[in-house]
Amino acid sequence: MDGFIRHYQPLLYQTVIYLCGFLLLWEWLRPLDTVTETGSLSVFVIYTAFCFLISMLRIKWWLSTPLKLIGLLFVLDGLFISEQMFSKAWFYLVYLHMQFNIEMMANQQWIQITPLFRSLLFLLLLWLMSYLLYYWFVVAKRVFFFILLTFIYLTVLDTFTTYRADTAIVRTFAISLIALGINNFYKELGKEAMPLIGAKKMSAWILPLIAVVFFSSIVGYAAPKLDPQWPDPVPYLTSTSDSAGFNEGGGNGVQKVGYGEDDTRLGGSFIQDNATVFYAEVQESHYWRIESKDVYTGKGWERSAEPEYEQTGVRSIDSTVFDKSAVETERREGSVSFERNAFFSKLVYPYGLDSVAGADDVNYLLDRTSGAIAVEGPERQAGEEYQVSYDSPSFSIDVLEEAGGDDPQNIKDMYLQLPDGLPRRVGNLANQIVSEEETRYGKVKAVEQYFGQNGFAYRTTDVAVPNSNQDYVDQFLFETKVGYCDNYSTSMVVLLRSLDIPARWVKGFTGGEPMQRQGDTPENLDRFEVTNSNAHSWVEAYFPGIGWVPFEPTQGFSNPIDFYEDREENESVAASSPEEQEEEELPANHQEIGGEEEESSTVNSAGSEASVSWTWLIWIGGVLVLGITLYYTRYRWMTYILLNKYKKRNDAKTYQDAYHYLLKILSHKGIVRKEGQTLREYARDVDHAFQSTEMSRLTQHYERLIYRNDQDQSQWNKVTELWENLIKQALS
16 A cells, blocks of 8 residues: 555646646636637637646657547537538638738738637647646646745736635635645655655545645634725726627626627626727618527526527528518618628528628528527628518508417427516516507507606616615606616516517617718618617517517617507498598598697698797707807907997096906917016016017006006006007917
């Protein structure tokens, strides 16, 4: 037994100390999920553990290098590449990525590097770190430096980012004590050349080490701690930093508006960001859909399952949002071109999308559950520019009202979900809102219109974030009644689901702002600029036989989708006389009560009111223009009035007022009298600015008048001339 322990003691030491190194590096990886957009963090941790295992086993470099490289390729293939691994198409896609990213790096366009290439660089870094930590911890036995760097890293992130490092620091502290204890103990054994044989002897130093770590951790946790000594800088940094571009759903502090992937924590204020995302050339403005989410957690939105992307046709893409055979549509064309610094891995598309024409080497992958269309290829965003063909829908209100409640089971299973902790008063409110409605369409419209009629306000600042025991929707409906699109759309979905009406939460962009037409813009299309501030969320409700229909509950926004009513003609109209036809047609074009005279008076009254309104607007506008003009020219017309006044009066009071008015004009000019500066010193500064001696001469007359009461009437015209010249120079 002693021989076995003697043989494996070095390996045991290396395993424990190297495991500590891995756990410390893991602490470096944990914050990435919070402070960056890094996804699939567990995959990177597993690859790091794989590299550590190979290094610990001391596999020869000619075998360890291929193993780590194969592992790296497996990670990239699973995350980004849909082609069969090591197939011809697979190698070609990897080649395109390498070619594109090397070109971007050569041009120093770092932001354009694709996620695949960024992940490749990150994996290579983890590969390198596995070797470096093996050298530091096992070979050189110098662990303190990396431990110190880890503490600095965690404390800086805890201070200046949204990452909370409380438990991370405790874990790091315990791991560090173990690593330092084992490392120093083996150093001492090496110096004394003392073998450590036997389980009893090993326990003699292992148990005290465990006791020290445990006791130190307890003392550190229980010891009194000072409160924060300076304000938390995170809200300021997240609201002003350029890197805070997208709302990543944190709900903490202030965010910049924009499209983000993480919606698990909604709420909180945001600031506007007018950075352009893309330009659209379409026949008319409409919403740009990206994806939907189905699981409401009480704090935000998640997906019930990971997206299952499937390859679409070369051009054809059927997003299956609604049944085109049951809805009236109009064929339209358009194009989308992304701003240079914008990046999107998903397609933005209009309702009724039929086909996309982008770059030849870009693939479009459709997730039928959420409607998200992923873009796969080396090009930035969706190939930078692509054309869309779509069937713009128009929904018949009569058909929607006739839709029953026989929903497919898979729709009910997925889109009627509500959290167990949802307060009962939310469902009670939903029933009150629709108490007078009978059809599904009537209920959906009643919920959509509820917010605009019950004191809710659209606001992006001072928006509350629910506490751990509060529901996001309940807080908005009953406590704050203040928020933006996420509050309104989430609340409508939850209210509809409470009524057993399938609904889902949808994200994308509004239509943007119209722009001046470009020279190459087709005659039948208009150009729109879509910015981060146009990021938006809305609601889709399900109608059997029709599909998903969009609705817009947010105040200040209107649904761009067309809804119309069918108007059936009365079959008896053709058999009636012309006079009867005219009487029967009258209600369709005129008011039913009051006849032609009442309509005429109504029209005249409306015209009169419009005329009065325009008259008032003209008068108000004229007064505003006159007021602004008088304000900006006040010194000129006031000088003219005062000059006439001073010429008619030559007493000491007039002289003093004129001199003080001149000082005011000079200050407005930018020649400000300094604190403690005498009038003569100030006069020299004015003369230096105007390259004259007039201010000094005028000041001499002023001092003689004030201090000596010397009123020389013969000099009055000369003084007036000096004053007038200085005024003109100051106003020029």
